[in-house]
Amino acid sequence: MPRKRRSPFPQTLSLSLNAVLTLTLSFIMLTQLLTATALAEGRYAKAPLSELSAVKAWALKDAERFWVKGESEVFFYDKSSYPGNEPIPSLQWKSLDGFLAFFYGALALPEGSEELLRGGRIRLIVTKTPLTFAFDTHGGVKPLKKNVELVTAKVNSPGIETTGSPFALGQWIDAGRWHKDVVSLSSWSRYSYGEGINASRIWLADRFRELPGFQVSEFPFAMPGGGNSNVIARMEGKSRPEDVYIIGAHYDSISEIPTRTAPGAEDNASGVAGLLAIARVFADYPPDATLIFVGFSGEEQGLYGSRAWTRDWLKNGNEKTIKAVLIMDMIGYSGDDEQDVLLETSALTKPLLADIQRAHADAELIVSESFDYWGSDHEPFLDNGIPAILFIEDDYLDYPYYHRSTDTADHMHLTLGPKILRLMTDSLGQWVFDATTN
Numbered sequence: 001m002p003r004k005r006r007s008p009f010p011q012t013l014s015l016s017l018n019a020v021l022t023l024t025l026s027f028i029m030l031t032q033l034l035t036a037t038a039l040a041e042g043r044y045a046k047a048p049l050s051e052l053s054a055v056k057a058w059a060l061k062d063a064e065r066f067w068v069k070g071e072s073e074v075f076f077y078d079k080s081s082y083p084g085n086e087p088i089p090s091l092q093w094k095s096l097d098g099f100l101a102f103f104y105g106a107l108a109l110p111e112g113s114e115e116l117l118r119g120g121r122i123r124l125i126v127t128k129t130p131l132t133f134a135f136d137t138h139g140g141v142k143p144l145k146k147n148v149e150l151v152t153a154k155v156n157s158p159g160i161e162t163t164g165s166p167f168a169l170g171q172w173i174d175a176g177r178w179h180k181d182v183v184s185l186s187s188w189s190r191y192s193y194g195e196g197i198n199a200s201r202i203w204l205a206d207r208f209r210e211l212p213g214f215q216v217s218e219f220p221f222a223m224p225g226g227g228n229s230n231v232i233a234r235m236e237g238k239s240r241p242e243d244v245y246i247i248g249a250h251y252d253s254i255s256e257i258p259t260r261t262a263p264g265a266e267d268n269a270s271g272v273a274g275l276l277a278i279a280r281v282f283a284d285y286p287p288d289a290t291l292i293f294v295g296f297s298g299e300e301q302g303l304y305g306s307r308a309w310t311r312d313w314l315k316n317g318n319e320k321t322i323k324a325v326l327i328m329d330m331i332g333y334s335g336d337d338e339q340d341v342l343l344e345t346s347a348l349t350k351p352l353l354a355d356i357q358r359a360h361a362d363a364e365l366i367v368s369e370s371f372d373y374w375g376s377d378h379e380p381f382l383d384n385g386i387p388a389i390l391f392i393e394d395d396y397l398d399y400p401y402y403h404r405s406t407d408t409a410d411h412m413h414l415t416l417g418p419k420i421l422r423l424m425t426d427s428l429g430q431w432v433f434d435a436t437t438n
Ligand SMILES: [Zn+2]
Pocket: 250, 267, 268, 299, 329, 330
């Protein structure tokens, strides 16, 4: 990357791939144990998304009707049968004959269940027998929610106004170096209780230390059965040091044989290499606001590193200084010809999402938003009212090597990860530079 100060710039792009999946699961921590909502009868249908408003209007007329919006269709349900008065007369109704629930995560669906709809990292499923609801950081089953949008897809089409960022530093993301760092990180089994995690932590801290302007430290924390450390790299803002922007990714990994082989290339060397890629850009263009890059650990066991760090930050009473938290977890896989990214967050971040959409100038990158957040390092921040957004590739449910010893760097898409990193860098550019210093 050229060592020069700011100037205005363009961007480059490209695409492709394909795959399938599924896996085993273990619900270690059962945070809920309930019986399924009694919805064993009634009828349902699915409609194209273009019919969403008609379906909503229809559902509102009766308390026993509801809808769920997925990625490509809207599901709707009706407890009883009313001849006539159908929202979309051409659709085929089916009888439900089962129990509805939401399934979170990329693990195998419960036995005997069927997927009715999906959106983001969540699927609406139906089962023949009532389910036990159980949920942990890797996902699980939750009760039925009515009238929800699982995902909002925003294709970068002419209908969406994107002006691009005035501080479009994303062009300086080094795609080749990002992939090289994914290869380096995935050479270690980075299990939170293994040996390799120490070497990977030292490697990560050393990479940050090579960059001018960063103060690098470790943040030790306790977790069940041992301790661990986050890696912190802080770049103090030139004129607004009290305005803090966090960029985070967990560097620990897991697999079916985690003490021996857990390369975690997609999950989450892709995101950790992303931390370095973004940090290198801002090392060349020092920001007016403060940037803190955090490599979290203990994520796979229950978000221990991000929980401990957030708790410590709040203890100091300065939560208001965090203006945004951008988390990366799995940014390097594409399962089809589309290059897409999911921004998972809560309604708290809507103003930030609007800024991100404005900065989004890559017509090939499809952005979706989900407001039902769970299971990564954005969660402790959002739970405490701090605006945080998870950036995750949108074929997450299809990654065949998720939490496997086969999650290796050769499965990474060479352009998707860098596209996501450019969007993040351009978005940050809008926030961390004073307009007057341009
Ligand atoms: Zn992860």
